[in-house]
Amino acid sequence: MPRIGSQYLLQPIINNCLGPKLARPSSFPLPLSPSGSGSYPPGGERLILLLRTHPSSPIRPIASAASLPPPPTPNEVHIKVTMDRLADAAHLMIVSDLDHTMVDHHDPENMSLLRFNALWEANYRDNSLLVFSTGRSPTLYKELRKEKPMLTPDITIMSVGTEITYGNAMVPDDGWVEFLNQKWDRKIVTEETSKFPELTLQSHTEQRPHKVSFYVQKDKAQDVIKALAARLEERGLDVKIIYSGGMDLDILPQGAGKGQALAYLLKKFKAEGKSPNNTLVCGDSGNDAELFSIPEVYGVMVSNAQEELLQWHAANAKDNSKIIHATERCAAGIIQAIGHFNLGPSVSPRDVTDLSDSKLEDFDPAYEVVKFNLFFERWRRAEVEKSELYLANMKAVCCPSGVLVHPSGIEKLLGDCVNAFRTCYGDQQGKSYRVWVDQVLPTQVGSDSWLVKYKKWELSGEKQKGCLTTVLLSSKGVSVPEGLTWVHVHQTWLDGAGPTDDSSWFF
Ligand code: GLC
Numbered sequence: 001m002p003r004i005g006s007q008y009l010l011q012p013i014i015n016n017c018l019g020p021k022l023a024r025p026s027s028f029p030l031p032l033s034p035s036g037s038g039s040y041p042p043g044g045e046r047l048i049l050l051l052r053t054h055p056s057s058p059i060r061p062i063a064s065a066a067s068l069p070p071p072p073t074p075n076e077v078h079i080k081v082t083m084d085r086l087a088d089a090a091h092l093m094i095v096s097d098l099d100h101t102m103v104d105h106h107d108p109e110n111m112s113l114l115r116f117n118a119l120w121e122a123n124y125r126d127n128s129l130l131v132f133s134t135g136r137s138p139t140l141y142k143e144l145r146k147e148k149p150m151l152t153p154d155i156t157i158m159s160v161g162t163e164i165t166y167g168n169a170m171v172p173d174d175g176w177v178e179f180l181n182q183k184w185d186r187k188i189v190t191e192e193t194s195k196f197p198e199l200t201l202q203s204h205t206e207q208r209p210h211k212v213s214f215y216v217q218k219d220k221a222q223d224v225i226k227a228l229a230a231r232l233e234e235r236g237l238d239v240k241i242i243y244s245g246g247m248d249l250d251i252l253p254q255g256a257g258k259g260q261a262l263a264y265l266l267k268k269f270k271a272e273g274k275s276p277n278n279t280l281v282c283g284d285s286g287n288d289a290e291l292f293s294i295p296e297v298y299g300v301m302v303s304n305a306q307e308e309l310l311q312w313h314a315a316n317a318k319d320n321s322k323i324i325h326a327t328e329r330c331a332a333g334i335i336q337a338i339g340h341f342n343l344g345p346s347v348s349p350r351d352v353t354d355l356s357d358s359k360l361e362d363f364d365p366a367y368e369v370v371k372f373n374l375f376f377e378r379w380r381r382a383e384v385e386k387s388e389l390y391l392a393n394m395k396a397v398c399c400p401s402g403v404l405v406h407p408s409g410i411e412k413l414l415g416d417c418v419n420a421f422r423t424c425y426g427d428q429q430g431k432s433y434r435v436w437v438d439q440v441l442p443t444q445v446g447s448d449s450w451l452v453k454y455k456k457w458e459l460s461g462e463k464q465k466g467c468l469t470t471v472l473l474s475s476k477g478v479s480v481p482e483g484l485t486w487v488h489v490h491q492t493w494l495d496g497a498g499p500t501d502d503s504s505w506f507f
Protein backbone atom coordinates (compact mmCIF):
# COMPACT_ATOMS: atom_id res chain seq x y z
CA MET A 1 0.00 0.00 0.00
CA PRO A 2 1.86 3.18 -1.17
CA ARG A 3 2.00 5.86 1.51
CA ILE A 4 1.77 9.50 0.38
CA GLY A 5 2.54 11.73 3.36
CA SER A 6 -0.17 11.02 5.90
CA GLN A 7 -2.31 9.26 3.29
CA TYR A 8 -2.52 5.82 1.75
CA LEU A 9 -3.37 4.75 -1.77
CA LEU A 10 -5.28 1.53 -1.44
CA GLN A 11 -6.10 -0.60 -4.43
CA PRO A 12 -7.64 -3.82 -3.22
CA ILE A 13 -8.95 -6.33 -5.75
CA ILE A 14 -12.45 -6.80 -4.53
CA ASN A 15 -13.85 -10.26 -4.53
CA ASN A 16 -16.19 -10.67 -7.48
CA CYS A 17 -19.22 -11.47 -5.39
CA LEU A 18 -18.95 -8.01 -3.81
CA GLY A 19 -18.51 -6.29 -7.15
CA PRO A 20 -22.10 -5.45 -7.99
CA LYS A 21 -22.65 -4.02 -4.51
CA LEU A 22 -19.71 -1.70 -4.88
CA ALA A 23 -20.66 -0.62 -8.36
CA ARG A 24 -22.89 2.16 -7.06
CA PRO A 25 -21.60 5.01 -4.98
CA SER A 26 -24.91 5.21 -3.11
CA SER A 27 -24.44 1.76 -1.63
CA PHE A 28 -20.89 2.42 -0.59
CA PRO A 29 -20.68 1.78 3.13
CA LEU A 30 -17.83 4.12 4.09
CA PRO A 31 -18.36 7.85 4.70
CA LEU A 32 -16.10 9.58 2.18
CA SER A 33 -14.82 13.08 2.89
CA PRO A 34 -16.45 15.72 0.62
CA SER A 35 -13.26 16.03 -1.38
CA GLY A 36 -12.42 12.33 -0.96
CA SER A 37 -11.62 10.39 -4.08
CA GLY A 38 -13.06 7.02 -4.91
CA SER A 39 -13.37 5.29 -8.27
CA TYR A 40 -16.31 3.04 -8.99
CA PRO A 41 -15.72 0.74 -11.94
CA PRO A 42 -18.84 -0.56 -13.65
CA GLY A 43 -17.74 -4.14 -13.17
CA GLY A 44 -16.87 -3.44 -9.56
CA GLU A 45 -13.62 -5.38 -9.74
CA ARG A 46 -11.25 -2.64 -8.73
CA LEU A 47 -11.44 0.22 -6.35
CA ILE A 48 -8.97 2.94 -5.45
CA LEU A 49 -9.30 4.67 -2.12
CA LEU A 50 -7.22 7.55 -0.97
CA LEU A 51 -7.39 7.51 2.82
CA ARG A 52 -6.30 10.42 4.95
CA THR A 53 -5.49 10.36 8.66
CA HIS A 54 -7.01 13.27 10.57
CA PRO A 55 -4.78 13.84 13.58
CA SER A 56 -6.20 17.31 14.16
CA SER A 57 -9.92 16.56 13.92
CA PRO A 58 -11.23 14.97 17.10
CA ILE A 59 -14.71 13.51 17.02
CA ARG A 60 -17.14 16.29 17.91
CA PRO A 61 -20.28 15.70 19.98
CA ILE A 62 -23.46 15.75 17.91
CA ALA A 63 -25.69 18.77 18.67
CA SER A 64 -29.12 18.06 20.09
CA ALA A 65 -31.80 17.72 17.40
CA ALA A 66 -33.74 20.75 18.68
CA SER A 67 -30.83 23.14 18.06
CA LEU A 68 -30.25 22.02 14.47
CA PRO A 69 -31.37 24.32 11.59
CA PRO A 70 -33.72 22.74 9.04
CA PRO A 71 -31.71 20.48 6.72
CA PRO A 72 -31.00 21.98 3.28
CA THR A 73 -32.90 20.51 0.35
CA PRO A 74 -30.91 18.19 -1.97
CA ASN A 75 -30.92 20.95 -4.63
CA GLU A 76 -29.52 23.50 -2.19
CA VAL A 77 -26.75 21.07 -1.27
CA HIS A 78 -25.83 20.57 -4.95
CA ILE A 79 -25.82 24.32 -5.61
CA LYS A 80 -23.59 24.90 -2.61
CA VAL A 81 -21.14 22.22 -3.78
CA THR A 82 -20.76 24.01 -7.15
CA MET A 83 -20.53 27.48 -5.58
CA ASP A 84 -17.97 26.22 -3.07
CA ARG A 85 -15.79 24.22 -5.47
CA LEU A 86 -13.30 27.04 -5.33
CA ALA A 87 -12.05 27.84 -1.85
CA ASP A 88 -11.48 31.48 -2.87
CA ALA A 89 -12.99 33.89 -5.38
CA ALA A 90 -12.70 32.72 -8.98
CA HIS A 91 -9.66 34.11 -10.74
CA LEU A 92 -11.75 34.43 -13.89
CA MET A 93 -15.38 33.70 -14.63
CA ILE A 94 -16.15 33.26 -18.31
CA VAL A 95 -19.80 33.55 -19.26
CA SER A 96 -20.13 32.49 -22.86
CA ASP A 97 -22.89 32.01 -25.35
CA LEU A 98 -22.59 28.74 -27.32
CA ASP A 99 -23.87 28.87 -30.92
CA HIS A 100 -21.53 30.97 -33.08
CA THR A 101 -19.61 32.10 -29.97
CA MET A 102 -18.01 29.16 -28.12
CA VAL A 103 -19.06 26.81 -30.92
CA ASP A 104 -18.23 27.60 -34.54
CA HIS A 105 -20.74 25.83 -36.79
CA HIS A 106 -18.59 26.71 -39.81
CA ASP A 107 -15.54 24.89 -38.47
CA PRO A 108 -16.00 21.14 -38.95
CA GLU A 109 -12.60 20.49 -37.32
CA ASN A 110 -13.64 22.48 -34.20
CA MET A 111 -10.15 23.87 -33.97
CA SER A 112 -10.89 27.10 -32.06
CA LEU A 113 -13.08 25.22 -29.58
CA LEU A 114 -10.35 22.62 -28.99
CA ARG A 115 -7.77 25.40 -28.58
CA PHE A 116 -9.96 27.07 -25.96
CA ASN A 117 -10.54 23.74 -24.20
CA ALA A 118 -6.81 23.05 -23.84
CA LEU A 119 -6.18 26.59 -22.56
CA TRP A 120 -9.00 26.38 -20.03
CA GLU A 121 -8.06 22.95 -18.69
CA ALA A 122 -4.34 23.66 -18.48
CA ASN A 123 -4.59 27.11 -16.92
CA TYR A 124 -8.02 27.96 -15.56
CA ARG A 125 -10.16 24.97 -14.58
CA ASP A 126 -8.66 24.67 -11.13
CA ASN A 127 -9.16 28.29 -10.03
CA SER A 128 -11.83 29.72 -12.34
CA LEU A 129 -15.46 29.27 -13.32
CA LEU A 130 -16.89 28.38 -16.71
CA VAL A 131 -20.49 29.39 -17.34
CA PHE A 132 -22.34 28.60 -20.56
CA SER A 133 -25.27 30.88 -21.34
CA THR A 134 -27.35 29.72 -24.26
CA GLY A 135 -30.71 30.35 -25.89
CA ARG A 136 -31.11 26.59 -26.25
CA SER A 137 -33.47 24.57 -24.08
CA PRO A 138 -31.96 21.74 -22.01
CA THR A 139 -32.96 19.32 -24.82
CA LEU A 140 -31.11 21.18 -27.58
CA TYR A 141 -28.18 21.99 -25.25
CA LYS A 142 -27.67 18.28 -24.57
CA GLU A 143 -27.83 17.61 -28.32
CA LEU A 144 -25.10 20.16 -28.97
CA ARG A 145 -22.91 18.57 -26.31
CA LYS A 146 -23.14 15.28 -28.20
CA GLU A 147 -22.25 16.93 -31.52
CA LYS A 148 -19.30 19.09 -30.46
CA PRO A 149 -16.20 18.58 -28.26
CA MET A 150 -17.44 20.86 -25.51
CA LEU A 151 -16.18 21.16 -21.95
CA THR A 152 -18.46 20.71 -18.97
CA PRO A 153 -19.33 24.10 -17.46
CA ASP A 154 -19.65 24.75 -13.73
CA ILE A 155 -22.95 26.53 -14.29
CA THR A 156 -25.33 26.28 -17.26
CA ILE A 157 -27.78 29.04 -18.08
CA MET A 158 -30.29 27.89 -20.69
CA SER A 159 -33.41 29.06 -22.52
CA VAL A 160 -32.19 32.70 -22.72
CA GLY A 161 -31.51 33.14 -19.03
CA THR A 162 -34.69 31.52 -17.78
CA GLU A 163 -33.11 28.29 -16.47
CA ILE A 164 -30.00 28.15 -14.29
CA THR A 165 -28.46 24.82 -13.35
CA TYR A 166 -25.37 23.81 -11.39
CA GLY A 167 -22.69 21.17 -11.74
CA ASN A 168 -22.53 17.97 -13.75
CA ALA A 169 -25.93 16.89 -12.47
CA MET A 170 -27.43 20.17 -13.78
CA VAL A 171 -29.39 20.85 -10.61
CA PRO A 172 -31.93 23.66 -11.17
CA ASP A 173 -31.95 26.86 -9.15
CA ASP A 174 -35.44 26.87 -7.66
CA GLY A 175 -34.98 30.40 -6.28
CA TRP A 176 -34.59 31.71 -9.85
CA VAL A 177 -37.74 29.90 -10.98
CA GLU A 178 -39.73 31.44 -8.13
CA PHE A 179 -38.41 34.90 -8.95
CA LEU A 180 -39.41 34.55 -12.61
CA ASN A 181 -42.96 33.55 -11.74
CA GLN A 182 -43.68 37.16 -10.74
CA LYS A 183 -45.84 39.05 -13.24
CA TRP A 184 -45.71 36.18 -15.69
CA ASP A 185 -48.62 34.39 -17.22
CA ARG A 186 -47.67 32.09 -20.04
CA LYS A 187 -51.29 31.64 -21.11
CA ILE A 188 -51.78 35.34 -21.82
CA VAL A 189 -48.60 35.36 -23.90
CA THR A 190 -49.74 32.45 -26.08
CA GLU A 191 -53.22 33.97 -26.40
CA GLU A 192 -51.92 37.35 -27.61
CA THR A 193 -49.18 36.00 -29.89
CA SER A 194 -51.68 33.76 -31.68
CA LYS A 195 -53.19 36.97 -33.12
CA PHE A 196 -50.00 37.71 -35.09
CA PRO A 197 -49.81 35.75 -38.35
CA GLU A 198 -46.21 36.93 -38.85
CA LEU A 199 -45.12 34.73 -35.95
CA THR A 200 -44.28 31.07 -36.51
CA LEU A 201 -43.98 28.98 -33.37
CA GLN A 202 -40.59 27.28 -32.82
CA SER A 203 -40.40 23.58 -32.00
CA HIS A 204 -42.07 22.36 -28.79
CA THR A 205 -38.70 21.66 -27.11
CA GLU A 206 -37.95 25.39 -27.23
CA GLN A 207 -41.19 26.41 -25.50
CA ARG A 208 -40.26 26.56 -21.81
CA PRO A 209 -42.03 27.60 -18.60
CA HIS A 210 -40.61 31.15 -18.84
CA LYS A 211 -39.91 31.39 -22.56
CA VAL A 212 -42.22 31.45 -25.58
CA SER A 213 -40.32 31.42 -28.90
CA PHE A 214 -41.14 32.15 -32.53
CA TYR A 215 -39.53 32.82 -35.88
CA VAL A 216 -40.21 36.13 -37.59
CA GLN A 217 -38.83 37.61 -40.78
CA LYS A 218 -36.22 40.31 -40.36
CA ASP A 219 -38.18 43.02 -42.17
CA LYS A 220 -41.30 42.42 -40.06
CA ALA A 221 -39.57 42.04 -36.68
CA GLN A 222 -39.54 45.64 -35.44
CA ASP A 223 -43.25 46.32 -36.14
CA VAL A 224 -44.34 43.04 -34.61
CA ILE A 225 -42.25 43.62 -31.48
CA LYS A 226 -43.76 47.07 -30.99
CA ALA A 227 -47.35 45.98 -31.44
CA LEU A 228 -46.91 42.86 -29.33
CA ALA A 229 -45.24 44.76 -26.47
CA ALA A 230 -48.19 47.17 -26.36
CA ARG A 231 -50.76 44.34 -26.35
CA LEU A 232 -49.04 42.45 -23.54
CA GLU A 233 -48.68 45.59 -21.47
CA GLU A 234 -52.39 46.21 -21.82
CA ARG A 235 -52.98 42.73 -20.46
CA GLY A 236 -50.90 43.61 -17.36
CA LEU A 237 -47.78 41.64 -18.22
CA ASP A 238 -44.25 42.92 -17.82
CA VAL A 239 -42.31 41.05 -20.50
CA LYS A 240 -39.05 41.23 -22.39
CA ILE A 241 -39.04 40.63 -26.16
CA ILE A 242 -35.67 39.72 -27.69
CA TYR A 243 -34.78 39.37 -31.35
CA SER A 244 -31.71 37.24 -32.20
CA GLY A 245 -29.86 35.89 -35.20
CA GLY A 246 -32.09 37.84 -37.59
CA MET A 247 -34.90 35.28 -37.12
CA ASP A 248 -35.64 34.24 -33.49
CA LEU A 249 -38.12 36.07 -31.30
CA ASP A 250 -38.24 35.17 -27.60
CA ILE A 251 -40.74 36.41 -25.06
CA LEU A 252 -39.60 36.17 -21.43
CA PRO A 253 -40.57 37.64 -18.06
CA GLN A 254 -39.01 41.11 -17.63
CA GLY A 255 -36.68 39.83 -14.89
CA ALA A 256 -35.29 37.06 -17.11
CA GLY A 257 -32.63 37.15 -19.83
CA LYS A 258 -28.95 36.30 -20.01
CA GLY A 259 -27.88 39.55 -18.34
CA GLN A 260 -30.34 39.26 -15.44
CA ALA A 261 -29.32 35.64 -14.85
CA LEU A 262 -25.66 36.71 -14.70
CA ALA A 263 -26.51 39.56 -12.29
CA TYR A 264 -28.31 37.02 -10.08
CA LEU A 265 -25.25 34.74 -10.06
CA LEU A 266 -22.87 37.60 -9.31
CA LYS A 267 -25.08 38.62 -6.39
CA LYS A 268 -24.98 35.06 -5.08
CA PHE A 269 -21.18 34.91 -5.26
CA LYS A 270 -20.93 38.34 -3.62
CA ALA A 271 -23.08 37.16 -0.70
CA GLU A 272 -20.55 34.36 -0.18
CA GLY A 273 -17.67 36.86 -0.29
CA LYS A 274 -16.50 35.26 -3.53
CA SER A 275 -17.09 37.79 -6.30
CA PRO A 276 -14.91 36.66 -9.23
CA ASN A 277 -11.75 38.77 -9.66
CA ASN A 278 -12.65 39.20 -13.33
CA THR A 279 -15.66 38.31 -15.43
CA LEU A 280 -15.57 38.02 -19.21
CA VAL A 281 -18.82 37.78 -21.17
CA CYS A 282 -18.79 36.48 -24.74
CA GLY A 283 -21.50 36.63 -27.35
CA ASP A 284 -22.54 37.08 -30.97
CA SER A 285 -26.25 37.89 -31.17
CA GLY A 286 -29.23 39.86 -29.83
CA ASN A 287 -29.92 37.75 -26.78
CA ASP A 288 -26.31 38.33 -25.64
CA ALA A 289 -26.61 42.15 -25.63
CA GLU A 290 -27.68 42.43 -22.03
CA LEU A 291 -24.62 40.45 -20.89
CA PHE A 292 -22.55 43.44 -22.01
CA SER A 293 -24.51 45.89 -19.89
CA ILE A 294 -23.67 44.24 -16.55
CA PRO A 295 -21.41 46.67 -14.66
CA GLU A 296 -17.74 45.83 -14.25
CA VAL A 297 -17.59 42.92 -16.69
CA TYR A 298 -15.24 42.61 -19.63
CA GLY A 299 -16.92 41.68 -22.88
CA VAL A 300 -16.06 40.25 -26.27
CA MET A 301 -18.28 40.31 -29.31
CA VAL A 302 -16.73 37.71 -31.56
CA SER A 303 -15.70 38.81 -35.07
CA ASN A 304 -18.66 37.02 -36.60
CA ALA A 305 -21.19 38.86 -34.36
CA GLN A 306 -24.64 39.55 -35.81
CA GLU A 307 -25.71 42.95 -37.03
CA GLU A 308 -28.30 43.32 -34.23
CA LEU A 309 -25.59 42.99 -31.53
CA LEU A 310 -23.20 45.38 -33.26
CA GLN A 311 -26.02 47.91 -33.64
CA TRP A 312 -26.93 47.58 -29.97
CA HIS A 313 -23.26 48.13 -29.06
CA ALA A 314 -22.96 51.21 -31.29
CA ALA A 315 -26.06 52.72 -29.67
CA ASN A 316 -25.41 51.75 -26.05
CA ALA A 317 -21.83 50.88 -25.24
CA LYS A 318 -19.46 52.21 -27.85
CA ASP A 319 -17.38 54.20 -25.31
CA ASN A 320 -16.92 51.28 -22.95
CA SER A 321 -13.27 50.23 -23.32
CA LYS A 322 -14.01 46.98 -21.46
CA ILE A 323 -15.88 45.68 -24.52
CA ILE A 324 -14.13 44.67 -27.73
CA HIS A 325 -15.19 43.43 -31.12
CA ALA A 326 -12.66 40.65 -31.74
CA THR A 327 -10.97 40.13 -35.07
CA GLU A 328 -11.12 36.36 -34.53
CA ARG A 329 -14.13 34.13 -34.92
CA CYS A 330 -15.89 32.32 -32.04
CA ALA A 331 -13.70 30.68 -29.36
CA ALA A 332 -10.58 32.15 -30.98
CA GLY A 333 -12.13 35.56 -30.27
CA ILE A 334 -12.56 34.58 -26.62
CA ILE A 335 -8.86 33.62 -26.39
CA GLN A 336 -8.02 36.92 -28.07
CA ALA A 337 -10.03 38.83 -25.43
CA ILE A 338 -8.30 37.01 -22.54
CA GLY A 339 -5.01 38.27 -23.96
CA HIS A 340 -6.29 41.76 -24.81
CA PHE A 341 -7.60 42.41 -21.28
CA ASN A 342 -4.68 40.64 -19.61
CA LEU A 343 -6.96 38.26 -17.75
CA GLY A 344 -4.37 35.46 -17.52
CA PRO A 345 -2.51 33.04 -19.81
CA SER A 346 -3.74 33.30 -23.39
CA VAL A 347 -1.56 30.85 -25.28
CA SER A 348 -3.33 27.56 -25.78
CA PRO A 349 -1.12 24.47 -25.38
CA ARG A 350 -2.47 23.55 -28.84
CA ASP A 351 -0.54 26.52 -30.24
CA VAL A 352 2.72 25.32 -28.73
CA THR A 353 4.57 23.12 -31.20
CA ASP A 354 7.33 21.89 -28.96
CA LEU A 355 5.51 20.82 -25.83
CA SER A 356 8.70 19.66 -24.12
CA ASP A 357 10.18 23.12 -24.44
CA SER A 358 7.71 25.04 -22.32
CA LYS A 359 9.40 26.98 -19.56
CA LEU A 360 7.43 26.12 -16.46
CA GLU A 361 8.35 27.86 -13.23
CA ASP A 362 6.69 25.32 -11.01
CA PHE A 363 5.20 21.85 -11.17
CA ASP A 364 1.85 22.06 -12.89
CA PRO A 365 -0.19 18.85 -12.77
CA ALA A 366 -3.07 20.15 -14.93
CA TYR A 367 -0.70 21.35 -17.65
CA GLU A 368 1.10 18.00 -17.47
CA VAL A 369 -2.12 16.10 -18.17
CA VAL A 370 -3.17 18.41 -21.03
CA LYS A 371 0.29 18.24 -22.58
CA PHE A 372 0.49 14.46 -22.38
CA ASN A 373 -2.88 13.93 -24.06
CA LEU A 374 -2.07 16.46 -26.75
CA PHE A 375 1.19 14.71 -27.48
CA PHE A 376 -0.72 11.44 -27.81
CA GLU A 377 -3.06 13.03 -30.40
CA ARG A 378 -0.10 14.38 -32.39
CA TRP A 379 1.67 11.03 -32.21
CA ARG A 380 -1.29 9.15 -33.65
CA ARG A 381 -1.90 11.82 -36.28
CA ALA A 382 1.83 11.67 -37.15
CA GLU A 383 2.16 15.39 -36.46
CA VAL A 384 5.31 14.80 -34.43
CA GLU A 385 8.35 12.91 -35.61
CA LYS A 386 8.46 9.18 -34.94
CA SER A 387 11.44 9.46 -32.65
CA GLU A 388 12.67 6.99 -30.04
CA LEU A 389 13.69 10.04 -28.04
CA TYR A 390 10.05 10.92 -27.40
CA LEU A 391 9.35 7.43 -26.14
CA ALA A 392 12.48 7.47 -23.97
CA ASN A 393 11.42 10.82 -22.47
CA MET A 394 7.99 9.48 -21.83
CA LYS A 395 9.36 6.37 -20.16
CA ALA A 396 11.58 8.57 -18.05
CA VAL A 397 8.53 10.23 -16.53
CA CYS A 398 6.86 6.91 -15.73
CA CYS A 399 7.57 5.34 -12.35
CA PRO A 400 9.26 1.96 -13.16
CA SER A 401 6.75 0.01 -11.09
CA GLY A 402 3.88 2.34 -12.11
CA VAL A 403 0.70 0.72 -13.32
CA LEU A 404 -2.17 1.67 -15.64
CA VAL A 405 -5.49 0.09 -14.79
CA HIS A 406 -6.98 -0.04 -18.28
CA PRO A 407 -10.73 0.64 -18.53
CA SER A 408 -11.22 -3.02 -19.44
CA GLY A 409 -9.94 -3.83 -15.95
CA ILE A 410 -6.58 -5.19 -17.11
CA GLU A 411 -3.50 -3.97 -15.29
CA LYS A 412 -0.47 -2.91 -17.37
CA LEU A 413 2.95 -1.53 -16.49
CA LEU A 414 3.17 2.13 -17.56
CA GLY A 415 6.46 1.40 -19.31
CA ASP A 416 4.76 -1.33 -21.39
CA CYS A 417 2.02 1.11 -22.35
CA VAL A 418 4.65 3.52 -23.65
CA ASN A 419 6.26 0.66 -25.63
CA ALA A 420 2.87 -0.06 -27.19
CA PHE A 421 2.83 3.50 -28.55
CA ARG A 422 5.18 2.30 -31.30
CA THR A 423 2.33 0.32 -32.85
CA CYS A 424 -0.06 3.26 -33.06
CA TYR A 425 2.20 5.94 -34.54
CA GLY A 426 0.36 7.60 -37.41
CA ASP A 427 -2.60 5.23 -37.27
CA GLN A 428 -4.93 8.27 -37.32
CA GLN A 429 -3.03 10.24 -39.93
CA GLY A 430 -5.32 12.22 -42.23
CA LYS A 431 -8.35 11.27 -40.13
CA SER A 432 -10.46 13.57 -38.00
CA TYR A 433 -8.97 12.07 -34.82
CA ARG A 434 -8.88 14.38 -31.78
CA VAL A 435 -8.14 13.99 -28.07
CA TRP A 436 -9.32 16.43 -25.40
CA VAL A 437 -9.60 16.47 -21.64
CA ASP A 438 -12.40 17.92 -19.54
CA GLN A 439 -12.64 18.85 -15.85
CA VAL A 440 -8.96 18.36 -15.05
CA LEU A 441 -8.98 18.74 -11.29
CA PRO A 442 -5.75 18.22 -9.36
CA THR A 443 -5.72 17.75 -5.59
CA GLN A 444 -2.43 18.04 -3.79
CA VAL A 445 -2.32 14.97 -1.57
CA GLY A 446 1.18 15.32 -0.14
CA SER A 447 4.09 17.75 -0.19
CA ASP A 448 5.23 16.25 -3.51
CA SER A 449 2.22 14.44 -4.93
CA TRP A 450 -1.05 15.18 -6.72
CA LEU A 451 -4.07 13.17 -7.59
CA VAL A 452 -5.49 14.48 -10.86
CA LYS A 453 -8.98 13.48 -11.95
CA TYR A 454 -10.23 14.22 -15.47
CA LYS A 455 -12.35 13.01 -18.33
CA LYS A 456 -10.38 12.00 -21.38
CA TRP A 457 -12.20 11.93 -24.71
CA GLU A 458 -11.14 10.58 -28.10
CA LEU A 459 -13.05 11.33 -31.27
CA SER A 460 -12.34 9.35 -34.41
CA GLY A 461 -14.73 9.96 -37.28
CA GLU A 462 -18.17 9.52 -35.78
CA LYS A 463 -16.98 7.42 -32.87
CA GLN A 464 -16.39 9.02 -29.49
CA LYS A 465 -14.93 7.23 -26.49
CA GLY A 466 -14.39 8.59 -23.01
CA CYS A 467 -12.77 7.55 -19.77
CA LEU A 468 -12.88 8.94 -16.29
CA THR A 469 -9.19 8.97 -15.41
CA THR A 470 -7.35 9.32 -12.13
CA VAL A 471 -3.60 9.87 -12.15
CA LEU A 472 -1.16 9.98 -9.26
CA LEU A 473 1.71 12.34 -10.10
CA SER A 474 4.83 12.87 -8.03
CA SER A 475 7.54 15.52 -7.99
CA LYS A 476 9.74 13.54 -5.62
CA GLY A 477 13.39 13.68 -6.62
CA VAL A 478 12.78 15.43 -9.97
CA SER A 479 13.34 19.00 -11.13
CA VAL A 480 10.67 21.13 -12.82
CA PRO A 481 12.07 20.73 -16.37
CA GLU A 482 12.25 16.95 -15.94
CA GLY A 483 8.50 16.93 -15.37
CA LEU A 484 6.25 15.15 -12.92
CA THR A 485 6.49 11.37 -12.55
CA TRP A 486 3.40 9.31 -13.43
CA VAL A 487 3.00 6.85 -10.57
CA HIS A 488 -0.42 5.34 -11.18
CA VAL A 489 -3.22 5.71 -13.73
CA HIS A 490 -6.74 4.32 -13.36
CA GLN A 491 -9.39 4.57 -16.06
CA THR A 492 -13.08 3.74 -16.18
CA TRP A 493 -15.35 3.99 -19.23
CA LEU A 494 -17.64 6.96 -18.93
CA ASP A 495 -21.33 6.17 -18.96
CA GLY A 496 -22.25 4.74 -22.32
CA ALA A 497 -18.96 6.00 -23.82
CA GLY A 498 -17.06 2.73 -23.87
CA PRO A 499 -16.23 0.97 -27.11
CA THR A 500 -17.39 -2.44 -28.21
CA ASP A 501 -13.75 -3.32 -28.78
CA ASP A 502 -11.48 -1.84 -26.12
CA SER A 503 -8.17 -2.95 -27.61
CA SER A 504 -7.91 0.38 -29.51
CA TRP A 505 -7.73 2.38 -26.28
CA PHE A 506 -4.06 2.86 -25.41
CA PHE A 507 -3.94 5.31 -22.55
C1 GLC B 1 -31.75 29.22 -29.47
C2 GLC B 1 -33.07 28.65 -28.99
C3 GLC B 1 -34.24 29.40 -29.55
C4 GLC B 1 -34.09 30.90 -29.31
C5 GLC B 1 -32.74 31.36 -29.87
C6 GLC B 1 -32.50 32.83 -29.63
O1 GLC B 1 -31.59 28.99 -30.82
O2 GLC B 1 -33.14 27.28 -29.34
O3 GLC B 1 -35.43 28.96 -28.94
O4 GLC B 1 -35.13 31.58 -29.91
O5 GLC B 1 -31.72 30.63 -29.23
O6 GLC B 1 -32.56 33.17 -28.29
Ligand code: MG
Binding pocket: 097, 098, 099, 100, 101, 283, 284, 285
Ligand atom coordinates in the same frame (compact mmCIF):
# COMPACT_ATOMS: atom_id res chain seq x y z
MG1 MG C 1 -25.09 32.77 -30.38
